[in-house]
Amino acid sequence: MKLASALIAALLAGSSLGAAPTQGADVLIRGGTIYTGDEAPFTGDVAIRGDRIVAVGANLKIAATRTIDAKGMIVAPGFIDPHTHAGPWLASADAKTRLIPAFLLQGVTTAFIGNDGGGSIDVAGVLATPRTKPVGINFATYVGFGTIREAVIGGDARAPTPTELAREKALVVKGMCEGAIGFSTGLFYAPQNFSKTDEVIALSAEAAKRGGYYDSHIRDESSYTVGLAAAIDEAIAIGRATGMPIHISHIKALGIDVQGMAPAIIAKIDAARASGVDITASQYPWSASGTSLVASLVPLWAQDGGTKAMIARFDDKALQPRLRADMAENMRKRGGAATLLVTEGQWRGKYLSEIAAAMKTDPISAVIAVIRVHDAATVSFNMSEADIAAFMRQPWVMTDSDASSGHPRVWGTFARKYAKYVVADKVITLRQFIERSSTLTAKWFALKGRGELKPGDFADVVVFDPKSYAAQATYEQPSLPATGVRTVLVNGRVAVDNGKLTGVAAGRALPHTPTPGTCPPQR
Numbered sequence: 338m339k340l341a342s343a344l345i346a347a348l349l350a351g352s353s354l355g356a357a358p359t360q361g362a363d364v365l366i367r368g369g370t371i372y373t374g375d376e377a378p379f380t381g382d383v384a385i386r387g388d389r390i391v392a393v394g395a396n397l398k399i400a401a402t403r404t405i406d407a408k409g410m411i412v413a414p415g416f417i418d419p420h421t422h423a424g425p426w427l428a429s430a431d432a433k434t435r436l437i438p439a440f441l442l443q444g445v446t447t448a449f450i451g452n453d454g455g456g457s458i459d460v461a462g463v464l465a466t467p468r469t470k471p472v473g474i475n476f477a478t479y480v481g482f483g484t485i486r487e488a489v490i491g492g493d494a495r496a497p498t499p500t501e502l503a504r505e506k507a508l509v510v511k512g513m514c515e516g517a518i519g520f521s522t523g524l525f526y527a528p529q530n531f532s533k534t535d536e537v538i539a540l541s542a543e544a545a546k547r548g549g550y551y552d553s554h555i556r557d558e559s560s561y562t563v564g565l566a567a568a569i570d571e572a573i574a575i576g577r578a579t580g581m582p583i584h585i586s587h588i589k590a591l592g593i594d595v596q597g598m599a600p601a602i603i604a605k606i607d608a609a610r611a612s613g614v615d616i617t618a619s620q621y622p623w624s625a626s627g628t629s630l631v632a633s634l635v636p637l638w639a640q641d642g643g644t645k646a647m648i649a650r651f652d653d654k655a656l657q658p659r660l661r662a663d664m665a666e667n668m669r670k671r672g673g674a675a676t677l678l679v680t681e682g683q684w685r686g687k688y689l690s691e692i693a694a695a696m697k698t699d700p701i702s703a704v705i706a707v708i709r710v711h712d713a714a715t716v717s718f719n720m721s722e723a724d725i726a727a728f729m730r731q732p733w734v735m736t737d738s739d740a741s742s743g744h745p746r747v748w749g750t751f752a753r754k755y756a757k758y759v760v761a762d763k764v765i766t767l768r769q770f771i772e773r774s775s776t777l778t779a780k781w782f783a784l785k786g787r788g789e790l791k792p793g794d795f796a797d798v799v800v801f802d803p804k805s806y807a808a809q810a811t812y813e814q815p816s817l818p819a820t821g822v823r824t825v826l827v828n829g830r831v832a833v834d835n836g837k838l839t840g841v842a843a844g845r846a847l848p849h850t851p852t853p854g855t856c857p858p859q860r
Contacts, residue, residue: 361400362386363829369407369800372768374414374776374789383412385796388829393790405824407800411767414775414788415446415797415825416751419619420552420586420737424450424463427472436473438838439740442818443751444799446827447475447779447787447847448740452586453523453554456481458488458508460515464846471842473832475787475797477849479521479552480512482540483529492643494531502539509543514856516848518782519550519581524568526632527640530556534571538578545581547851550782552584559670559719560594562637569605576614582781587739588618590724591626591717592670599724603731610733617781619737620728622754625718625812627744630679630708633671633715636663644712651705661701671717674700678716678812679707680743686813689715714743716812726764729754735781736774745815749808752819756807767803784847796829 362384371381373393384392384399392399418440426434427450440448450456450463456479457463463478485508489501497505509520520541523529541551553575555568563571569585576583585606590598609616631640631647639650639660650656668674674690684692684707693703707713728734738750745753751774758764765773779788786795799822806821825833830843 360386361402362391363402364796364826364831365397365399365401365404366407366412366798366800366824367404369410369412371790372411372413372771373791374772378768383790383798385798385826385829388795390790390792390794390796392792405800407824409802410800410823411771411803412790412798412800413444413771414779414790415799415827416444416736416774417778417784417788418445418448418738418740418750419584419735419778419782420452421448421450421740422452422455423448423476423740424455424457424478427476428463428466428470430470432471432842433840435470436832436838436840436842438473438818439748439816440474441825441827441832441838442822443749444801444822444825445474445751446797446799446825447477447784449477449479449518449552451479451481451517452521452552452739453526454481454483454521454529455523456484456512456517456521458484458512460512460517464516464848467844467846472844473842474827474844475847476844477518477782477784477847478516479519480509480517480544482520482522482532482537483526485509485540486528486532490528492528492641492646494528494637494641496533497536502536505536505540506543509540510547510856513544513547513549513849513851516850517544517549518847518849519552520544521552523554524556524571525554525558525561527637530562530637531641534574538575541575541581542579545579547855549849549851550582550584551575551579552586554586558589558595559592561667561670565590565595565598565602566605569602573605573609573614573616576609576616582615582617585616585618587626587737588620588728588734589626589720592719593672594670596721596724599727603727606733617733617735618728618731619735619778620725621737621739621746621750622725622729622758623744623746623750624720624722624725625678625716625744626720627680627714627716627739627741627746629712630704630715631712633677633717634664634667634704635708636660636667639663648709651709664701664704668700671719676718678718680714680716680815682707682711682713684713685743714741716744726758726762729758729764732773734773735778736770743815745808745810745812747810748816749810749819752806752821753808796826798824798826800824
């Protein structure tokens with residue numbers, strides 16, 4: 338209420354929120370429709386000096402080195418993506434790749450990496466990257482269960498010994514004390530899916546002690562193993578056992594067996610929230626998921642021991658009836674061979690049904706042949722629009738991209754969510770889109786000074802045209818840039834100017850500060 342009163346007073350007085358700056362501004366964004374992050378929109382200005390916002394209000398009377406005309410534009414906090422696979426791009430030797438053009442041209446200024454249990458054990462090294470390789474966006478990282486389990490146990494389907502569990506826990510502690518924002522899991526993927534809940538809880542508890550968040554690609558988003566509902570229950574149980582905040586990444590009901598379950602899953606999460614579990618989710622606005630052929634179709638028992646063991650099972654004639662039956666069942670769950678699109682390698686742009694026809698064989702034989710050469714990325718059309726919309730309407734669901742090569746979600750997620758679900762389908766409002774793509778994420782993950790346009794905050798800002806902001810990327814052409822973003826500032830520096838990349842790499846690593854007294858003293 339105090340902030341709302343201040344806003345009204347500022348508008349009536351033609352002045353700024355907060356104290357009037359005593360110095361000029363480096364950048365003044367003038368006359369746009371401003372969404373501060375938690376207030377009703379208004380027409381006004383944003384003044385920036387250095388890396389901070391110094392004033393927000395109507396008709397600011399402040400001199401500026403540069404004034405950006407934002408009349409008719411939306412001015413919002415830079416978007417924040419809590420689930421990506423952008424780590425290799427941020428560490429690339431290529432300077433342009435490190436800018437992350439796909440994100441900047443949508444207005445995304447901050448992203449999380451290390452999701453799905455893939456976070457590096459060397460968190461300190463990851464966070465130090467911008468010192469020698471400047472990056473275009475801000476980023477936080479998780480320490481990952483998959484990386485840890487692979488390092489300690491390998492690819493075997495078994496529980497850790499007490500000694501191995503202690504080593505796993507020590508690696509979680511190391512990651513958290515080096516600045517990881519939390520502990521991520523990808524319990525759907527081998528070897529993480531060989532774990533039991535008690536192992537996950539034991540490791541998560543170490544992150545919880547240090548103020549970390551639990552992020553998960555849950556054990557089953559479909560009907561592969563335990564089922565969608567039980568996988569949600571597991572995430573909730575981890576939250577109850579550890580007391581840590583729980584985040585379900587790219588929430589969905591995947592496959593024909595579970596389509597239509599969104600209302601039941603929403604009710605389950607709402608009940609957990611009402612009982613005191615701090616649980617949220619994020620979602621990408623696409624009806625097709627993206628993963629690999631192995632993850633999509635090869636049963637877990639055949640993945641036990643890693644790739645070499647899996648290929649040996651492909652060659653074992655005695656196992657063929659079981660293997661082929663299980664792969665056929667997994668294919669059925671995803672909607673059949675005509676719904677699986679390969680997005681890399683020799684068969685890029687071809688559906689599995691087309692690949693089988695070209696090989697003059699059946700789809701199972703075709704996919705085994707492709708996997709023998711390379712576990713290609715694939716897009717799988719397996720979600721219903723009703724479920725997508727139901728999840729999107731929830732106030733605890735953020736926007737994520739799950740950005741991975743070969744899927745249009747890399748270049749188009751935020752822009753598509755606006756153009757399709759705000760403008761065309763009217764599933765959510767513009768304000769809900771902005772706040773769930775920035776403010777909600779920043780507040781829940783305690784990214785101080787980000788996700789809002791307030792004096793004193795970091796100047797991460799997007800200016801976009803509400804008439805033309807849209808995704809151009811498609812499943813056939815997944816790398817087409819979004820349209821409609823006019824200006825993006827990252828930490829006060831202009832990264833996109835008049836719709837073009839400037840080449841400025843102003844991103845920063847965002848290390849998480851562990852709970853005091855929970856880490857060894859730094860030497």
